[in-house]
Amino acid sequence: MPTSLVILAAGQGTRMKSDQPKVLHQVAGAPLLHHAMKAGASLEPERTVVVAGHGAEAVEASARDYDPDVIVVRQEEQLGTAHAVDQARDALADVEGDVIVLYGDTPFIRPDTLDAMVTARQEHSVVVLGFEAKDPGRYGRLVMQGTSLERIVEFKDATDAERTITFCNSGVICADAREMFDLITAVGKQNASEEYYLTDIVGLARARELSVTAVACREAETLGVNSRSDLAAAEAAFQARTRRDALEDGITMQAPETVYFSFDTIIGRDTLIEPNVVFGPGVSVETGAHIRAFSHLEGCHVSRGAIVGPYARLRPGTELSEDVRIGNFVEVKNAIIDEGAKVNHLTYIGDADIGSKTNIGAGTITCNYDGVFKHRTEIGANAFIGSDTMLVAPVKVGDEAMTATGSVVTEDVPAGALALARTKQVNKPEFARRFMEKLRAAKRNLTGGTG
Structure with missing residues (x-):
C-alpha cells in the first residue's frame, strides 16, 4: 500500500529567539526539516507534502534542496495541528493509501518505527506513535485498553489516575489519507487554545467505531526542538547515537566522544578514526581508511586504504583514490587524487587532478584563482613535484615529470622533463657581516649607545 508524508513545518519557534524558522536550525550539519524528510524517505513515499508558515519561502527552498519533488503548501494562520494537516488536503486529493504526519522539529524518528506504524x-484504521516517558510531565497521555487506544488525554484535562500513565503521545499519526481528512473535517476547536488539534481524530474515530491503536518507540526518538537548549541536546543525542551505531558497524574510534558526524556521513567498516575528527555534510569513507587526529572533512570521498591527516582538511569536491596519503596541514579542494599519490606536508591542492603514485613535495601550492576565475592544474602519473613549488594554473605537468624545489611553474611541463623556474643563486662574500654591522651601528645611534 502506498504511503504519503505530511511534514508540519509552519511554526515560528519563538523560544529559539531567532529570525530563522525553527525547522531550519541545524543538527549535525543539516536543518531539522531534512532529518524529518530523511526519516520519511525510508518509506519511499508516494508523495511528500511540507506545510510551511513562518518563513515559508526559506522553508520551501530548504525542502526542495533535499527533495526537488516535494510539495510545499502554506498555513497562513496558525490554527492548530489539524488545521495544518488540512492544508495538504488538495495536494493529496488524488492519492490512494496511507498518510503519516511527521513534525519538522522532531528530527529523530527512526525508519523502523515508521515501518512498524505502517x-x-x-x-487498524488509525495508528498513533507513543513512548514511555521517564518524566511524563505535561505530555498528553495515551489511555490504552489492551492494544486499543481508547483516547488521548491532555495533561490539564487528565484525572489523577490518568496522570500516573507514562505512555505518552508523540503527535505522529498514520491513517488512510481519505479517512484522515474526513476525520479532520469533524474536528472542532472547543478547547482552551481555540485551536484544531490533530489528536482529536482519535476520539472521532472511536465514536465511529473505527479501530485505533498505538505503536511504541524509544523516548529519544520523540525529542522535539523548541529552544537553543533543546537544539544542543538534540546535537548531543544525534552524536551519541551515531557514534554508538558506528562502533557497532565495525568502525574503530579511539576517543569516540571527540568525533563529530554529519547527518549523512557514510563510513565503511574497519575504518580507523583518531580523536578530534569532524565530518561535515557529504562525506563518504570506504572500508579500511584511516582518518588521523584533528582532521576536518566535508563534501568529499575517501577510498579504501587512504590515510588522511593529522590536521588535514578535505573540502567539497575532493576525491581520494585507494591508498592515497594526505598528510599534516594539507588542504585539498575540488581535486581528484589518483591511486597511491602522496601529498604529505603543508600543501594546498585546489582545482586539480593528480596522477597515480605522484609525490607532491612540502609547501606546494596550486595557484588556482586569478581574482575572477578558477583554473585547473593537471599533474600526470609518477610525477615528482619539488618542495615549495608554485603551480600557476591553468598548467599541466606530464607523466614522470619533475619540478625543482622553489620553482614557480607557469608553463606546461612535458612528460619526463624537469622544470627549473627560479633565479640563479648569487653569493656576495662578506656582505652579511658588513650589512649586520651597519644595522647595529644605526641602532646604537638611535638608542644613545645602550642598544
Missing part, C-alpha cells in the same frame, strides 16, 4: 495500519 504494519500496524494493516489491522
Whole structure:
C-alpha cells in the first residue's frame, strides 16, 4: 500500500529567539526539516507534502534542496495541528493509501518505527506513535485498553489516575489519507487554545467505531526542538547515537566522544578514526581508511586504504583514490587524487587532478584563482613535484615529470622533463657581516649607545 508524508513545518519557534524558522536550525550539519524528510524517505513515499508558515519561502527552498519533488503548501494562520494537516488536503486529493504526519522539529524518528506504524495500519484504521516517558510531565497521555487506544488525554484535562500513565503521545499519526481528512473535517476547536488539534481524530474515530491503536518507540526518538537548549541536546543525542551505531558497524574510534558526524556521513567498516575528527555534510569513507587526529572533512570521498591527516582538511569536491596519503596541514579542494599519490606536508591542492603514485613535495601550492576565475592544474602519473613549488594554473605537468624545489611553474611541463623556474643563486662574500654591522651601528645611534 502506498504511503504519503505530511511534514508540519509552519511554526515560528519563538523560544529559539531567532529570525530563522525553527525547522531550519541545524543538527549535525543539516536543518531539522531534512532529518524529518530523511526519516520519511525510508518509506519511499508516494508523495511528500511540507506545510510551511513562518518563513515559508526559506522553508520551501530548504525542502526542495533535499527533495526537488516535494510539495510545499502554506498555513497562513496558525490554527492548530489539524488545521495544518488540512492544508495538504488538495495536494493529496488524488492519492490512494496511507498518510503519516511527521513534525519538522522532531528530527529523530527512526525508519523502523515508521515501518512498524505502517504494519500496524494493516489491522487498524488509525495508528498513533507513543513512548514511555521517564518524566511524563505535561505530555498528553495515551489511555490504552489492551492494544486499543481508547483516547488521548491532555495533561490539564487528565484525572489523577490518568496522570500516573507514562505512555505518552508523540503527535505522529498514520491513517488512510481519505479517512484522515474526513476525520479532520469533524474536528472542532472547543478547547482552551481555540485551536484544531490533530489528536482529536482519535476520539472521532472511536465514536465511529473505527479501530485505533498505538505503536511504541524509544523516548529519544520523540525529542522535539523548541529552544537553543533543546537544539544542543538534540546535537548531543544525534552524536551519541551515531557514534554508538558506528562502533557497532565495525568502525574503530579511539576517543569516540571527540568525533563529530554529519547527518549523512557514510563510513565503511574497519575504518580507523583518531580523536578530534569532524565530518561535515557529504562525506563518504570506504572500508579500511584511516582518518588521523584533528582532521576536518566535508563534501568529499575517501577510498579504501587512504590515510588522511593529522590536521588535514578535505573540502567539497575532493576525491581520494585507494591508498592515497594526505598528510599534516594539507588542504585539498575540488581535486581528484589518483591511486597511491602522496601529498604529505603543508600543501594546498585546489582545482586539480593528480596522477597515480605522484609525490607532491612540502609547501606546494596550486595557484588556482586569478581574482575572477578558477583554473585547473593537471599533474600526470609518477610525477615528482619539488618542495615549495608554485603551480600557476591553468598548467599541466606530464607523466614522470619533475619540478625543482622553489620553482614557480607557469608553463606546461612535458612528460619526463624537469622544470627549473627560479633565479640563479648569487653569493656576495662578506656582505652579511658588513650589512649586520651597519644595522647595529644605526641602532646604537638611535638608542644613545645602550642598544
